[in-house]
Amino acid sequence: MSVYLFSMDASPALSFADDRSAKAVAVLGLEALKSHRPERRDLSYIDLRGLDVEAGRKAVQTLRRRCSGSSWGVFDPEGTVADPAALFFAGASDYIGPAVIRAGVDAARFKAALASTRRRDSTAEGEAEAGSLAAAGCADGAPEGGFGGWKAIRPGSSYPFCFVYATASSQANLKTSLGEAGYVAFRDRLRHIMQQGLAEADALLWMETDSSVLYLVPPYAANASAAIEFCLRTLLGAPLIGYERLCLPFPLDFTFAIHSGTTEFEPPGKTGTIVSEAVNFSYHLGVKRAEPGRVTISADAAGLAVPGRFSDLFVPAGSFEGRSILHSRRFWA
Amino acid sequence: MRLKSSTISLCRKILYESLTTDAMVRFVRLVEPEYDLHERSGIPVTIPITNQMAAERVVSDILADGRFIDFVEVLVKIDAEGYMGRSYPIKGLGQIVKILEQDGFVLDRSTGQFFENTNERASPDWGRLHEGDERQTSILRLDVVDNSALVQRNRPECVDRAFVALRSIVSRAVVSRFGRVWSWEGDGALAAFMLGRKERSAVLAGMEILNELFFFNRSGNPLDSPLRVRIAAHSGLVRYSDSLMELLKNDAVKDAIQIEASATPADTFSASSNLFLSIDRTIQDRFGPDRRSPIGDIRHYSVNLEKA
Numbered sequence: 157m158s159v160y161l162f163s164m165d166a167s168p169a170l171s172f173a174d175d176r177s178a179k180a181v182a183v184l185g186l187e188a189l190k191s192h193r194p195e196r197r198d199l200s201y202i203d204l205r206g207l208d209v210e211a212g213r214k215a216v217q218t219l220r221r222r223c224s225g226s227s228w229g230v231f232d233p234e235g236t237v238a239d240p241a242a243l244f245f246a247g248a249s250d251y252i253g254p255a256v257i258r259a260g261v262d263a264a265r266f267k268a269a270l271a272s273t274r275r276r277d278s279t280a281e282g283e284a285e286a287g288s289l290a291a292a293g294c295a296d297g298a299p300e301g302g303f304g305g306w307k308a309i310r311p312g313s314s315y316p317f318c319f320v321y322a323t324a325s326s327q328a329n330l331k332t333s334l335g336e337a338g339y340v341a342f343r344d345r346l347r348h349i350m351q352q353g354l355a356e357a358d359a360l361l362w363m364e365t366d367s368s369v370l371y372l373v374p375p376y377a378a379n380a381s382a383a384i385e386f387c388l389r390t391l392l393g394a395p396l397i398g399y400e401r402l403c404l405p406f407p408l409d410f411t412f413a414i415h416s417g418t419t420e421f422e423p424p425g426k427t428g429t430i431v432s433e434a435v436n437f438s439y440h441l442g443v444k445r446a447e448p449g450r451v452t453i454s455a456d457a458a459g460l461a462v463p464g465r466f467s468d469l470f471v472p473a474g475s476f477e478g479r480s481i482l483h484s485r486r487f488w489a
Numbered sequence: 490m491r492l493k494s495s496t497i498s499l500c501r502k503i504l505y506e507s508l509t510t511d512a513m514v515r516f517v518r519l520v521e522p523e524y525d526l527h528e529r530s531g532i533p534v535t536i537p538i539t540n541q542m543a544a545e546r547v548v549s550d551i552l553a554d555g556r557f558i559d560f561v562e563v564l565v566k567i568d569a570e571g572y573m574g575r576s577y578p579i580k581g582l583g584q585i586v587k588i589l590e591q592d593g594f595v596l597d598r599s600t601g602q603f604f605e606n607t608n609e610r611a612s613p614d615w616g617r618l619h620e621g622d623e624r625q626t627s628i629l630r631l632d633v634v635d636n637s638a639l640v641q642r643n644r645p646e647c648v649d650r651a652f653v654a655l656r657s658i659v660s661r662a663v664v665s666r667f668g669r670v671w672s673w674e675g676d677g678a679l680a681a682f683m684l685g686r687k688e689r690s691a692v693l694a695g696m697e698i699l700n701e702l703f704f705f706n707r708s709g710n711p712l713d714s715p716l717r718v719r720i721a722a723h724s725g726l727v728r729y730s731d732s733l734m735e736l737l738k739n740d741a742v743k744d745a746i747q748i749e750a751s752a753t754p755a756d757t758f759s760a761s762s763n764l765f766l767s768i769d770r771t772i773q774d775r776f777g778p779d780r781r782s783p784i785g786d787i788r789h790y791s792v793n794l795e796k797a
Contacts, residue, residue, distance in 0.1 A: 385704065392700050392792065399771045400693055407771050465707040471797050486795040 158182060159266050161231060162189045162219065163203035180263055189218055194226040197464075199249070199266050203231040212236065220247060227273040233257050249273045274464045303375055306360060314420045316375040318457055319434065320359065320383050321413040321442030322350065323368040326406055330367075333406065345402055353390065357383035362424050363435075370438060375416065380461035387412040387451045388469065392487045394449075409449055413442035416457035437477060445476045447483065455480035492557070496588050497548055499581065504544035507579040513543050516567060517551065520559045524550070558594070558603050558617045561585055566601050597667075600685045604667050611664050613671055615684055618729045626727035627691035627764060628745040629668070629680040631659060631698065634717040634755045636676030647711040654709055655702075655716060662697040666690035672733050679742070681727065688764040691722040692772060695758040696790055702756075703792045720758040721749035723784065744784045752782035753789075762786040 159181045184192075194200050202219045204212045219228050229250030230243055237243065240251040250269035252261060303315045324330070324346060331339045350369065351361065357379045359371040373383045390397065390410050398408030417434025437454070446452035452473065453461065462470055462482075473483040492500075504513055510526070517524045527534050530546045538546075551560045565586065568579040586596055593610060594603040605616045618624075633639070633655070640648055656670075659678050663670050668682040668690055682690045698720060706715040725741025736742060744761075753759040761784060765773055776788035 385708070389700075389704060392703065393697070395772055395775050396693055396697060396700075399769060405769060405771065407774070468797070469794070485797060488793050488795060 157266070157270065158195070158198045160184055160192070160194065160198065160200040161203055162186050162192070162201070162215070163231070164206040165203070180266070186215065189215070189222060192219075192222045194223055196226050197270065198223075199227045199229065199270055201229045201231045201250070201252070203233075204236055205231075205233055209236070216243070216246075227270055229269055231257075249276075305374075306358070309421055311422050311426070312420065314418050316416065316418045317434075318373040318375055318380040318383065318414065318416045318461060319419075319438035320354070320371040320373055320387070321368060321415075321438050321446070322371070322387075323411045323442065325367075325409050325411065325448055326404075328406055334404075342402060342404070349397065349401060350390075353386040354383060357386060359383060360424070363427055364424075368442065370435070372421075375460070377460055377463070380414075380416070380457065381463040381466075384414065384451065384453070384461045384463075384466065387414070388466065388484065391449060391451065391484070411442065411446045411448045412451040413438060413446040414451060414453040414457045414461060415441055416454070416460055437479070441476060441481070445481065449486045451484040453482050453484075455482065458482050492552065492588075496585070497552070499584060499588075500548045501541070501544040503579060503581040503585065504547060505540035506581075508540070508544075508577065510538050510540055510543040512577065513540075513547050516563055516572070517547055517560065519563045520551070520556045521554060555617075555619050558589065561589065562602055565596065569601075597685060602684050604684060607664050607667075611669060613669050614729060614731070615667075615669065618683070620730055622729045623726055624683050624729065625687070625724065626741060627682040627687040627722060627724045628727070628742050629663065629682070629691050629694055630677065630721045630723075630742075630745040630749045631680075632677040632719045632749055634719060639712060639714070639716075642714075643712050650711045651716055654705060655718075658701045658705065659698055662694040662701070666694050668694060671736060679733075679736075679746075683727070683729070686767065688724055688767050689772075691724070692760050692764055692768055695720045695722050695760065696772075696775070699756070699758050699790065699792055717755045719749050719753040719755060721745050721753050721760075721787075722758070722764055723748055723761040724763050748782055748784050748787055752780070752784075752787055754791075756791055758790040759787045760790065762788065 161181050161183045162185070163183055164186055189202070192200065200219060200223050202212075202215050204215070207215055216230060227249040229248050229252065230237065230240075231252050232240075233254055235254045237251070237253075240253065243251055249272055250265070252265070256265070303309070303317070309315065326333065330342065334342055347361070347364075347369070350371075354371060354373075357373050359373045359379075361369060362372045363370040371383070373379050387410075391412075394408055394410055398404045398406075402408065415434060415438040417432075417437070419432035419434050420430055422430055441452060441454065451470075453470065454476075456479065458470065469484050470482040471485060473481050475481060508516070514524065514526050517526075526538060526543060526546060529550050530538065530542070532538055532542075551557050561582075564579055564582055567577050568582050571577060589603055590596065590606075593606050594616065595606045596603050603617070605611060610616070639651075643651075656673060656678075659680065660670055663680040663682075666682065667685045668680050668687075670678055670680045672679045680691075680694070682688075682694075698718070702716060702718060710716055723741055723745035725739070725744065727736070727739045727741050730736050748759050748761060759782070760776065761782075762779060763785070765776075765788070773788075776790045779786040779788060781787075
């Protein structure tokens with residue numbers, strides 16, 4: 157995380173609560189704002205001192221444009237902004253007015269600003285990202301507006317989705333260990349558990365083979381992150397699920413693979429004719445690359461599905477079929 | 490437990506139509522080993538007691554002693570499995586089970602025990618224990634690490650929200666496994682499992698609480714630092730009481746508290762070795778090796794992540 161302050165004054169007289177907080181802020185001239193390219197977790201401020209109302213308004217607009225994917229705020233030591241709330245309506249994450257500056261600014265302030273952005277991202281930005289995915293769907297012939305819910309979905313049309321591939325395995329062959337009837341009962345119970353767990357993600361069980369399932373998740377950040385939380389919870393709780401809910405006398409491993417992309421939609425059970433690069437990739441990722449005990453996710457899906465609170469659980473895992481992938485760190489006893 | 494007179498009549502009828510006097514007494518003794526029909530009825534041993542009279546006396550004694558549910562559990566088991574190699578079909582027993590279910594109990598077929606329907610209520614005595622009842626019990630003790638510092642550093646409403654969430658996590662993990670949360674002090678909880686697969690339930694509940702806190706600390710925690718706990722589980726004889734002070738006098742409860750306080754690091758669940766006797770290897774393998782504690786051997790569980 158970096159904190160930038162764009163100011164007319166190269167050494168603005170700002171009060172910080174401590175030296176660490178002061179050093180954390182990089183002060184740059186206003187001219188640097190036009191070429192500013194912040195990272196997603198950076199925080200950028202504009203110092204309004206020395207700018208008249210019109211120049212200040214333009215500077216805020218420029219900052220807002222340059223920080224479309226990151227957090228930004230306004231330093232206003234002289235209290236020239238008449239309506240600070242309007243800044244938040246425009247997407248600002250922070251407003252540091254005279255009272256705050258007098259009290260001293262510290263690192264906790266910046267963390268709080270970033271946290272508020274993250275919270276907002278989990279709802280509003282999710283829809284924005286879905287919008288961009290939906291736009292991609294439109295290009296491939298999806299109905300105008302992209303995915304509009306399961307009730308509005310039209311078979312034969314293309315939509316953007318998040319794909320969740322899942323399979324359960326054990327060191328012993330499950331079918332041999334449980335017998336044919338036992339395996340059927342096991343699959344029924346497991347399906348029930350997954351349906352319950354993925355209900356919050358509004359997922360649809362789309363394809364099912366003898367040993368794996370593929371869920372479609374609506375292409376919104378809130379849904380995708382709910383799905384990934386379910387996957388992580390399942391991996392951590394695998395011993396409890398296997399022993400207590402599935403009554404298995406041996407350890408059970410889960411494997412998850414997640415990808416996002418566009419595919420033609422057909423109802424479950426009528427998917428035999430679908431030819432989709434995204435579906436193929438999801439299956440290949442799950443079957444050929446994903447490992448038991450991990451969630452393996454394409455970089456395309458990670459941007460949508462991995463919220464900041466889980467980002468440290470994922471590490472790069474190279475590439476697969478030309479796409480960068482990440483996988484989750486394993487839980488161990 | 491209070492039963493309607495029609496239910497009492499039904500019980501008597503079921504008993505005298507299905508069992509002889511000797512069988513009735515034998516089965517009552519499975520619940521009350523010292524039961525003596527002649528002594529309780531005041532009829533001399535030399536005078537035979539008819540089935541009807543025996544059934545009337547047995548039902549009235551069982552109710553007076555507060556052992557009705559235990560007795561029905563015995564009858565359900567005998568009806569299903571027989572006794573000492575002989576079959577004892579008990580006609581109409583299903584009606585009694587239904588009546589108990591209407592009274593808020595659920596028969597768990599896997600353990601053959603009646604539990605309160607937790608959708609309706611979750612009494613500390615499971616709706617069936619009495620003051621002084623002594624049972625093998627698994628105790629789960631939880632303590633919040635550095636509670637005072639948390640309270641000082643955070644706004645009261647944030648602390649309240651965090652503790653409400655923690656209580657909810659603990660209650661879900663305990664009550665869903667037929668356990669009861671006996672007390673919530675300022676910074677800790679005491680829960681007990683007296684019925685069903687109590688050792689297994691205590692161990693799984695402790696694991697679930699730590700697993701849930703892992704996610705709570707990442708998504709719902711309003712505090713400025715992770716909410717950390719120490720959990721301990723131990724098993725032993727506990728004499729039930731409605732008074733928390735009396736419960737705390739039980740050695741098993743004291744031992745659980747001592748394991749938590751003296752042998753459990755933060756973010757860790759310690760389970761004493763006596764809990765593992767009835768637990769499958771699948772779960773045992775999630776725990777570390779045996780460690781010494783002042784109470785005996787214990788094993789630790791914690792949520793660990795592979796290094797990045």
